[in-house]
Amino acid sequence: MRGARAALAFLTRLPAGPLDSADFARAPGWFGIIGLGLGALMAGAWFAASALWPPVIAALVAVAVGLALTGGLHEDGLADSFDGLGSGRPAERALEIMRDSRIGSYGALALGLVLALRVAALTALGPMAPVALIAGQGLSRAAMTLMLRAGPYLRPKGAGTGMTGPFGARGALTLAAALALGLGLIGWAAGWGGLTGLAGLGVMVLAMRRWAMRRLGGITGDVLGAAQVLGDVGFLLGVLAWP
Template sequence: MTWLWRQAQLLLCAVQFLTRIPTPSLTGFESDWITRATRYFSLVGQGVGAISAGAFLLGFHVWGAGVAAVLAIGLGLLITGAFHEDGLADTADGLGGGQTAQRRLEIMKDSRIGTYGVCALAIALGLKVAVLSTLSAQLGALALLAAHGVGRAASVVAMRTTPYAPSGEAGKWKPTPMGARTGEVIVALVIAAWPLLLLPAPAAGLGLALGAIAALALARTAVRLIGGHTGDVLGAVEQVFEVGFLLGLAALA
């Protein structure tokens, strides 16, 4: 397998894992491909963000910012199958509702959604819509492109810097012994960075700071309460980073 062909396979694996977009089937799939594909998670996120940005631009000029924001967020949910949002809800239920690490992990694996999960989803989705509604058409579109990329990159960083939770065999992702490698994290961060150059520097900087604070707080809480991350926690990290980034961006933009 040539290097270029392997990268194409890994990118396709990332698309299949993170979205519901129809793709050709993978041949010769190996158990560590999902972990090796983390280098392209931010690129796939940018693809989702670009499609959502298109919906935002169209909706903005036809119905206005409020409707455009709902359409953009809704289309993103359809493309990904609410993949990361599901992780946010499960994480909120588990960390908020359990009294022991084992019980918290059991709750996170339960497909049913509880009060904490509903509240977390309502707050996260509501904030995204509210923030996008305050932005211009161009800035809102660029914000979506950037937020989806940096959010996915944040989950890769969390995957690399926090341990896998004991007995946390979440269905979304099961790590390989090596986990995400430093080089893969760097590639994900570099890919995530380029849309930031299109945004006002102070606003982008504050967005990254608030996103990082939110993601770090969640990751540290997960380490304290369940011993590390699971696939659900990584999805939640992506979501809180997105929300924090958009809040910071809108505050100065």
Template sequence: MLRRQVELFFCAVQFLTRLPTPKLSRFEPDWTTRSARWFPLVGQIVGGLSALVLLAAAHFWISWIAALLAVAAGVLITGAFHEDGLADTADGLGGGQTPERRLEIMKDSRVGTYGVIALVLVLGLKVAALASLAPVIAALALLAAHGAGRAAAVLVMRLSPYAGDASVAKWKPVPDGVRWGEVLMAALIAVWPMVFLPAGNLLLGLGIGGVLALAVVFLARRLLGGHTGDVLGAVEQVFELGFLLGLAAGL
């Protein structure tokens, strides 16, 4: 049992990041879905490494540069995995007239106008929100935001049907999908860094992040028929943005 959980954790790390991991001796078709319980922990690793970059940079540069370097570190660690999903989702939802055409656009490796605008706005606002916080709070915010964003994506995996072509997807959905127990475990993992953040701003961050994520899910359900891997990346990014904006409000 413990060995399986370790294997699933490393599977999650391999799927979501570019970080080196031990080579898995075996792999089963449902492992990516089963590893979803560990997505928030992987997010916290990404957020923690980004936070270290921010704290180190804050000793040498102004807050804007430190925040920009921290966000850049997160992009490098994940290989822009979630940012790519955000851009593809923006292009697909903004540029197509039918679900089939929107899905086709989302599979195109080229980035269009909607995708570029989404990336500039989301990444720019994240940098601005982090720069407005004291370095220690900003570091804790990164740790919590990355974990919470992945937990939001796991919840969407459970609640929304899959709309894409599973045969060409980066993430291969399985018939039973993510189980409620896995969603609960993901949520519990995501919660612990939040105890170090101001309660009022934390609730505001969760609220704004939730509203932005719901908006993406609603549009995807209406225009695509459900979620895809790209939509999950967009959900993670907008929840992370809303969370940081809420924390930055009034601080």
């Protein structure tokens, strides 16, 4: 279970105990499972808040809990990616901009719009929001694993360094289990809406990867984070799109 603990340490602010670099090599196979767990905690927050307040506040509370659990890790990657990729500068300069801890106008606009879309989508989903939270958080983090495997990873030292090699049969089975659980859950709750949700996730993740490949020639940890956030929002919007 050291790979699971490494994934927990990498994706969240939750305590995971002492780990070494070899543990992080096995972490990507557990991204989807950790995402499902994060979604479950966010869904619990949604249920608690919805007992007291209107749906929009329940959605805001759920999103805030997710940000607290992860420290805004992926959202930071989203902002950095849009600042760097949207700058129009050559690849080397764009990578430097993405390293800058300061947020620029592109990043701020992207972050604000995406968070607003997430809250609006969860509000519109109503009673289906908890299921969509669990499935979306799990599937979007499984997509991070798939993107990391597709590569190439650009930075010799970065968030994904040490995670680009094979993670073994157990990691592959764990990733498959996370995908099956996420798809089964949303299929049970939303029927064919689960497929449109998966399509929305796929479009967003592939668009993010294509943008990074065209501008940089590969991916970084920031790009992975951006793909997770956009994939989750695309999933929620896709579920909503089914009549």
